[in-house]
Amino acid sequence: MAISDIFNLALRILTVAVAVSAPYLFAGIGEMFSQKSGVLNLGVEGIMMLGAFVAFYFSWAYDSILLGIILALLVGALMGLLMAFVSITLKAKQGISGIGLYMFGWGVAGTLFRLFVGGVEDITGLPDLNMGFLSEIPVLGELLFSHNILVYLAFLLVPLSWYVLYKTPWGLKVRAVGSTPRAADTMGTNVKKIRYQCVILGSMLAALGGAYLSVAQANMFANDLVAGRGFIAIALVYFGRWKPFGILKGAMLFSVANGFQRWFQISDINFPYEVTVIFPYLLIIIVLALSHGKFAEPTALTVPYDREFKG
Amino acid sequence: MKNNLKEILFNIIVLLIAFITALLLGSIILLIAGVNPLVAYQAMIIRPFSSIYGLSEALVRSIPLMMVGIGISIAFRSKMINIGGEGQIQLGAVAAGATALAIPGIPKVIAVPLVILAGFTVGGIWGGIAGWMKAKLSVNEVLSTVMLNYIAFQIYLYLIRGPLIDPSELAWGTGVPQTARMPDSTIFARLIQGQRIHSGIFLAIIIAILVYYLLWRTTFGFRLRAVGEEPKAANYAGVKVDKYLVLAMVLSGGMAGIAGSMEVIGVHHRVLEGLSANYGFSGIVVALFGRLHPIGVIPASFFFGLLLIGAEMMQRAVNIPSALVISIQGLVILAVVSSNLVLENPKYRKKFLSLFIKNY
Numbered sequence: 001m002a003i004s005d006i007f008n009l010a011l012r013i014l015t016v017a018v019a020v021s022a023p024y025l026f027a028g029i030g031e032m033f034s035q036k037s038g039v040l041n042l043g044v045e046g047i048m049m050l051g052a053f054v055a056f057y058f059s060w061a062y063d064s065i066l067l068g069i070i071l072a073l074l075v076g077a078l079m080g081l082l083m084a085f086v087s088i089t090l091k092a093k094q095g096i097s098g099i100g101l102y103m104f105g106w107g108v109a110g111t112l113f114r115l116f117v118g119g120v121e122d123i124t125g126l127p128d129l130n131m132g133f134l135s136e137i138p139v140l141g142e143l144l145f146s147h148n149i150l151v152y153l154a155f156l157l158v159p160l161s162w163y164v165l166y167k168t169p170w171g172l173k174v175r176a177v178g179s180t181p182r183a184a185d186t187m188g189t190n191v192k193k194i195r196y197q198c199v200i201l202g203s204m205l206a207a208l209g210g211a212y213l214s215v216a217q218a219n220m221f222a223n224d225l226v227a228g229r230g231f232i233a234i235a236l237v238y239f240g241r242w243k244p245f246g247i248l249k250g251a252m253l254f255s256v257a258n259g260f261q262r263w264f265q266i267s268d269i270n271f272p273y274e275v276t277v278i279f280p281y282l283l284i285i286i287v288l289a290l291s292h293g294k295f296a297e298p299t300a301l302t303v304p305y306d307r308e309f310k311g
Numbered sequence: 312m313k314n315n316l317k318e319i320l321f322n323i324i325v326l327l328i329a330f331i332t333a334l335l336l337g338s339i340i341l342l343i344a345g346v347n348p349l350v351a352y353q354a355m356i357i358r359p360f361s362s363i364y365g366l367s368e369a370l371v372r373s374i375p376l377m378m379v380g381i382g383i384s385i386a387f388r389s390k391m392i393n394i395g396g397e398g399q400i401q402l403g404a405v406a407a408g409a410t411a412l413a414i415p416g417i418p419k420v421i422a423v424p425l426v427i428l429a430g431f432t433v434g435g436i437w438g439g440i441a442g443w444m445k446a447k448l449s450v451n452e453v454l455s456t457v458m459l460n461y462i463a464f465q466i467y468l469y470l471i472r473g474p475l476i477d478p479s480e481l482a483w484g485t486g487v488p489q490t491a492r493m494p495d496s497t498i499f500a501r502l503i504q505g506q507r508i509h510s511g512i513f514l515a516i517i518i519a520i521l522v523y524y525l526l527w528r529t530t531f532g533f534r535l536r537a538v539g540e541e542p543k544a545a546n547y548a549g550v551k552v553d554k555y556l557v558l559a560m561v562l563s564g565g566m567a568g569i570a571g572s573m574e575v576i577g578v579h580h581r582v583l584e585g586l587s588a589n590y591g592f593s594g595i596v597v598a599l600f601g602r603l604h605p606i607g608v609i610p611a612s613f614f615f616g617l618l619l620i621g622a623e624m625m626q627r628a629v630n631i632p633s634a635l636v637i638s639i640q641g642l643v644i645l646a647v648v649s650s651n652l653v654l655e656n657p658k659y660r661k662k663f664l665s666l667f668i669k670n671y
Contacts, residue, residue, distance in 0.1 A: 042453055046641070082645070091656075092648035095392045095453060096599070100644030103592055107638025108340055114632035115344050223634075231457045238451065274469040281461040288450040288458075308658075 013259035015143050020217065021255035022154035023048070023209035027233035028240070028247040029161050030205025036165065036242060037198035038178040038300040039087055042098025044206045045230025046105020047079045051207030053109040056214035056221035057116060059123045069211050076207025079105060080200035088195050091304035102230075110223050117221070125219035126150060148216050150208075155248075157205075162244040174198055178298035181305040191305045206230065228281065235284045241296040250287070257283055325654055325663075326600055329646035336646075337639040346629050354628035355621035365620060367506035371578060372590075373616030375400065375570040377515045379594025380601055380608040381522050382438075382566030387603045388526060389559035390539040395441060395456030396567045396591025398463025403434035403568025404575045405470050408490050408582035411575070412475075415494035422497045427514075427572050434568015435561040437463060442560025446553035452560070460591070471582055489583035499577040509577035515612075518569070522562075522605040535559055567591065589637065593619065596640045599647045 027044050034041045051072040058068035083101050086092045126148040129135075134145040165171040176184035177191045185191050213229070214221045236254065240246025261279045264271065338348030359365035379396045386393040393399075410429035414422055441459060444450040468488065477491040499509040526532035537545040538555040546552050574586050597615050601607030622636035653663040 086645050086649050090649040090652050092645070092651060096595070096648045097645055099392070099394055099453070099592075099595060100641045100648065103641030103644065104638050105641070107634050107636070107641055110634030111340060111344065111632045111638060114634060228457060228461050231454055234451075235454050235458075238454075272469060272473075274465040278462050278465045281458040285444075285450075285455060285458045285462075288454060289444060289448045 009263065011139060011143065013256060013263060015146075016259045016262065017252060017255035018143065019147055019151055020258060021251040022151045023212045023217070023229055024233050024236055024251040024254065025154040025157060025248065026209030026212060027206045027230060028236045028251060029157050029244060030202035030209070031234050031237045032161070032202075032240070032242055032244065032247060033165075033174065033198045033205075034202035035237060035301055036178045036298055037174050037195045038181065038298055038303065038305070039084070039195055039199050040094045040098065040302045041080075041083055041087075041101070041199060041202060042095060042231075042234065043079070043083055043101025043105060043203075044098075044233055045226055045228065046102035046109075047076055047203050047206040048105075048210030048213070048226045048230045049109040050079060050105040051076050051210030052214040052225055053113055053210075053221055054207075055211030056123065057112070059215050060117070060121055065126055065215050068215055069208065072207045072211040073204050076204040076210075077200050079207070080203025081196075083203065084196045084199040088192055088199070088304065091306065094302045094304075113221060113223065120220060120222065122220050123215065126216040150212050150216050154212075158244045158248045165244070170194075175298075177305070178300055181300050181303075185305070185307065195305075206233070209233070232280070232284050235288050239287050239291040241291070242298065243296075254280070254283065254287070322602060322654065325650050326647065329650040330643055333639060333642035333646045336642050337635070340635065340638060341631070344631060344635075346631055351625050351629045351631060355618070355625040358624040358628070359617050359621045363503065363506060365624070367503060367508040368620040368623075369613070369616040370508045370512055371616070372619045373612040374509075374511050374515050374577065375574055375588075375590040376594055376597045376615050376619075377519060377608055377612035378566050378570035378573065379590050380597035380612055381519055381605050382563040382570075383594050383598035384601065384603040384605055384608055385522065385526070385535075385566065386438075386559050386563035387598060388536050388539050389556055390542070391442065391445065391556060391559055391563070392453050393438060393441070393456055393560060393563045393567075394453055394592070394595065395438060395459050395463075395564065396570075396594050397587050397589070398456070398460040398591070399434040399437045399564040399567035400571040400574070400587040400591055401467040402437050402463050402571070403430035403565075404571030404586055405467055405475065405582050406430055406433035406568070407572035408493065408575050409470075409475060411493045411497035412491060415496065417496060419496050422494075423499070423576070426497050426576055427569055430568040430570075430572030430575075431565040432568070434571060435565035438564015438567070439557055439561040441564075442557040445560070446556040468584070471584065475582065477581070487583075489581045491581070493576055493580050497576050498580055499573070507578055509573075511573040511577040514573070516609060518566070519605045519609050522566075526605065567594070570594075592637070593640055596643050596647075599644060 027048060031041060031044055054075045055068035055072040058071055059065045079101065083097065086097045087094050128146050128148050131145045135141045137145065165174060173184065173189050173194050176189060177194045181191045210226060213225055218225055236247050236250040239250040258280055261276055265276050334352060341348040341351050359369050379400065383393055383396065407426045407430035411426045414425065437459060441452045441455040444455050445452045471490060472488040475490045477489055480487050480489065499511050502508045502510060526536060534545065534550045535555050537550060538552050542552050570590060571587065575582055579586060593615060597608060597611045600614065601611035619636065623633065625631060626633050652659045
């Protein structure tokens with residue numbers, strides 16, 4: 001392989017990686033808010049499936065991607081409300097309630113898809129932006145200035161969420177209710193309210209991540225469209241140590257590896273197809289194993305707050 | 312004893328309320344789908360009882376549900392959430408199938424235990440990986456078991472498409488991804504002529520009772536539960552917490568592996584695509600309904616066996632996709648974990664009871 005070939009390949013892989021990392025960023029940063037406030041939401045996968053379906057359906061049936069995305073956000077908020085009600089108000093065990101939410105979202109998306117769509121239908125996805133001369137710049141134009149708008153939103157979310165979490169009073173409250181809820185309560189912070197807000201915000205971002213998959217990446221919906229990305233996003237939160245830039249790092253590393261895998265699948269190298277499919281999941285297991293240690297975890301994660309409980 | 316009975320009755324009532332709540336919420340989806348929920352639920356609840364076929368199929372489904380439910384209960388007792396049931400079933404099934412195909416002609420009394428053991432071992436190893444990662448590297452077991460599910464599924468597909476595919480599928484050029492038929496010496500007897508219910512159901516019930524003894528009547532079981540209840544105290548008392556976490560997951564995965572083996576030698580007589588049929592997830596609901604107790608899992612698995620076949624019949628009656636039953640199960644999980652508030656917290660329990668009984 002000549003040097004220019006390698007360069008071109010690297011550019012292709014990086015360009016793809018920037019685009020495919022967006023859903024991980026949406027879902028991962030959403031989950032980060034939820035966990036920072038003390039609620040482990042394992043239902044992200046189900047929320048993403050529902051978000052993906054809703055966005056797809058309205059883009060397909062009513063020709064409006066914008067309407068699809070808005071309704072996906074709304075459905076995400078409702079799923080978040082359900083999770084928050086069960087986990088915060090009813091104090092259910094979060095590990096299990098998240099799995100319930102996952103199965104609920106998965107089942108509803110599958111049912112509605114089968115009923116209202118039936119089979120594989122293509123849609124015209126979100127168009128890539130054309131930024132005039134910026135998109136024309138060699139190399140950089142392709143890498144940075146030729147994506148759809150949601151990609152930029154996803155990357156903008158990283159510094160924005162960092163600012164919100166670490167530089168605003170609300171962000172301080174979020175961190176407080178996730179680590180020392182009793183102290184936060186004593187200082188007059190409404191623990192439940194902040195947790196509700198975070199879970200709902202997180203679910204809306206997860207739904208947006210799902211919507212991205214159907215209307216901006218695959219331009220279709222299928223029952224296995226999300227394929228574990230919701231769980232991977234949660235894993236990236238662990239890897240990123242509950243920090244926006246950590247999650248960005250994880251999402252990029254993972255997406256670059258994913259890009260390699262795709263290249264491997266289409267290249268001439270003879271390899272069992274199943275092995276290449278396994279690769280990302282194996283990678284996540286390794287990532288989880290390497291990011292062990294609980295020191296960065298919000299201390300009140302998964303612990304429901306009970307004002308009257310003297311513990 | 313009287314108190315005990317009252318306790319069980321209270322549990323059943325709360326679980327039923329949770330279940331009905333889930334069905335009510337599920338009817339919203341049915342309404343969106345343009346189906347009359349009353350007609351749909353009537354088909355789901357009544358039809359399985361109206362034929363031998365319905366009852367037999369309910370029991371057929373209850374066998375893997377029972378095994379997975381027992382496994383998930385074991386894991387839960389040590390505070391591990393095993394949602395890797397799907398992968399453990401599949402790998403257990405493929406191990407059982409490969410073993411059975413390798414030992415034709417061996418007497419049944421040896422062949423069947425060998426096949427079951429193969430499924431248990433491989434399912435157990437698959438569960439044990441997640442247990443080990445939790446114990447040694449504190450990796451969240453939900454995430455690791457999910458990832459292991461995806462990996463197991465690909466291994467499973469690879470094996471039944473490639474090395475283990477039925478030679479006659481290749482000869483005929485049809486290429487259906489399934490293994491050859493299991494040798495007769497490895498197959499469970501059918502209990503009713505023309506129905507699929509097989510003798511594996513007795514094995515499942517025996518295992519449930521054995522696991523109950525293991526967990527509540529042996530030091531091993533006491534320690535395993537201690538690790539789940541109070542890991543720090545267990546550690547001070549000299550219990551090797553890590554070891555018990557791994558063992559709980561090995562046993563848990565092993566049970567799912569047995570479920571896979573029994574599907575192969577009891578129901579399908581081959582290893583084929585779709586064999587795990589989401590039992591790995593339905594088993595979670597069964598375990599929660601059985602109050603994470605091996606004996607409680609027995610009636611819970613019959614109940615959900617009926618629900619699963621009922622849902623299939625409903626699907627045919629009102630043309631509703633089968634995915635709906637997954638969403639209803641998800642709602643059942645949400646309702647049951649929410650009801651724990653009344654079941655386990657004395658304060659809320661009192662509040663709840665005083666709704667129904669004056670001066671409680």
